[in-house]
Amino acid sequence: MRIFDATFAALFLILGGQQAAWAQDLAPMRGPIPPRPIPGVMLPEPDLAPPAPPAPSVRPIAPAPSGPAAHTALPIAPFSNARDAIRAWMRDSTAGDKVGAVRALEYAASQGHLTAQFKLGRMYAGGDGVPANDLKAFEYFSKIADENADAIPGTADGRIVSGAFVALGGYFVDGIKGSYVKPNADRAFDMFHYAASYFGDPEGQYNLARLYMNGQGTNRDARQAARWMKLAAEKGHAPARAVFGDMLIRGGDGVPRAPVVGLMWLSLARDSADAVREAWIIERCEAAFAAASPADRSAALAMVERQQFASRSASQR
Incomplete structure (x- = not known):
């Protein structure tokens, strides 16, 4: 599955769609960021609740599936620490040793290395060097989001965590066929809203705006859609x-x-x-x-x- 690859030409027709019936989950999320002004355009200010401090989700994003483990990691290689494993990953990747590179990443990820976890999530999502497996990707992204939701925005870790929230939003929009991850517009809204508001992520802001345009996971609101779309547009x-x-x-x-x-x-x-x-x-x-x-x-x-x-x-x- 490709997560929100932005090939959405049909977006331009959806402003006339009917309001959906989903209600917005009132989880503790930070309020929308005030947009910078655009020459010649004044967007009406919607009513906003006072911003709440960011907080990790009360429930884990990826519940443990009943039955066998969702995936079995490659055998743990005898690395002394995550840094050595990352060096081995770079060396094996350069040498074309895909098995060794994945094994090194798996070890680093098991030690809590954020970059390794995110890289593996992207690899499994796109089938890059490994068989495509959206459930494995989802679980790596979930681990990142569950354990690091309070990462500092604008830092390297913050960008990784923000990307994980955006990826999770894409999975909750479509679900993962044959797995416990079902389409859930409310959870998709939560993921995109957190990435958009707390981290200021332009991809999160763009996808949040699309949910407002469609009325998915929230009431349809063209004004909110325009505000979030403008924030992402201003970031290029x-x-x-x-x-x-x-x-x-x-x-x-x-x-x-x-x-x-x-x-x-x-x-x-x-x-x-x-x-x-x-x-x-x-x-x-x-x-x-x-x-x-x-x-x-x-x-x-x-x-x-x-x-x-x-x-x-x-x-x-």
């Missing part, structure tokens, strides 16, 4: 830039219509999009510019130029 997240731009071009549902600013975001999204994996962004940008008036196109391109100049100036300081 290409799909968020494209979706936010489209929302501003369309307007409605409490989101002000701002076609010039929307075109600007779509143009910025196109410039940073992966031409293969995110071809939908390029197509959507071209379609939007083709439908826009010459005046709007010119104004949007001027805004893009100013944004790029500001970014270059900031990077040179």
Whole structure:
């Protein structure tokens, strides 16, 4: 399974969908982060509960399955510590010894090494050097999230833990066929909300916005969707830039219509999009510019130029 690979061209049609019936779980989560202002766009402020301090989930994310263990680790190699195992992983990976590399990672992960745990989760999720196994990936990500939910945002560990929460959100959206991990929109909302609010993770913010757009795990709320999408867009997240731009071009549902600013975001999204994996962004940008008036196109391109100049100036300081 690929976790939220951002090939979501259908996102642009979902603002008209019906409100779903799921209720938001009121777990102790930190409130949304106030977004920075965008030129020419004022989004209405939704009612927000006072932010609560971050806290790990009361219940483990991955309950122990009944019966045999979900997976059996490779035999533990005689490493003296996790650091030696990581060195062995790098050496074996360079030499093409996949079995040895995985064994070293398994040892480091068993010693609580976050990078090893996350790397193994990604490997099993994508079948990279090991047989694809989403349940193994889920359990590695769950261990990271369960034991490190209070990691400091912005640190190396914080980025790893945040990535684990985002990955778990993707698994809870779809479930894992043939396993105890069932689709659970409320839990998906919890995972994305924690990554988005506590860690400020742009991928978490983007996926949280999508849940608000669809009404999954929470009431449908286009204003909240726009706010979270804008936060991710401001951090350079290409799909968020494209979706936010489209929302501003369309307007409605409490989101002000701002076609010039929307075109600007779509143009910025196109410039940073992966031409293969995110071809939908390029197509959507071209379609939007083709439908826009010459005046709007010119104004949007001027805004893009100013944004790029500001970014270059900031990077040179």
